[in-house]
Amino acid sequence: MRTVTVVSIMAMGAVPGAGAAGPAQAAGLDPQTRANASTAVEGEAFAHAKYLAYGEEAARTGERRIARLFADTAWTERYDHFAAEAKLIHFVRSNVADLQESIAGEEHEATVMYPTFSRQAAAAGDRRAAALFREIAFDEADHAAAFLRALVELEV
Ligand SMILES: [Fe+2]
Ligand SMILES: [Fe+2]
Known part of the structure; x- marks a missing residue:
């Protein structure tokens, strides 16, 4: 069985500044306000994905008006609500910081x-879930590696 091994990027020192102040540390906001906005952006991002998925089901079942409603609302969650809150807390910082x-x-x-x-899924007898989580772990390792390559290229 394959084992997920992501070379400890942090330990290699390949990610300068990693672990430093995150988006929640945007200057000029009360800590509670920042925390609330951080929670809100996650909720808006999830709502965006959720409404796209719901819209697919509406489209699949021929409910075009409902599909349109979900699509329009998904757009607002992402490009109005998420965008404005992300800007408030400096969620997007720079290519280097974002890659890190x-x-x-x-x-x-x-x-x-x-x-x-x-x-945990395997221990509970949920074999399909266990296999899915394991497979996704490999994908995430690939994502980490691809981002690291992009960061290294950016910094040379
Ligand atoms: Fe929203
Ligand atoms: Fe990922």
């Missing part, structure tokens, strides 16, 4: 989150 943050996130998913989920 993304590497750390994908690495966590690949080496901690999905392997843990997979083990």
Whole structure:
């Protein structure tokens, strides 16, 4: 069985500044306001994905008006609400910082989150879920590696 191994990018020192202040540390906001906005952007992002998925079901079942409603609302969640809140907390910073943050996130998913989920699913007898989590862990490792390559190329 393959094992997810993401070379410890942090330990290699290939991600300068990794672990430094994240989007939630945008200057000029009360800490609670920042925390709320960070929670809100995640909710808006999820709503965007959710409404796209719901819209696909509406389209599949021939409910064109409902499909359109979900698509329009998904657009608002992403390009109005998410965008405005992201700007408020400086969610997007720079290519280097964005790649560093993304590497750390994908690495966590690949080496901690999905392997843990997979083990727990297997222990509970949910074999299909365990296999899915394991497969996705490999994808996330690939994402981390691709982002790292992009970061290295950017910085040479
Ligand atoms: Fe919203
Ligand atoms: Fe990913």
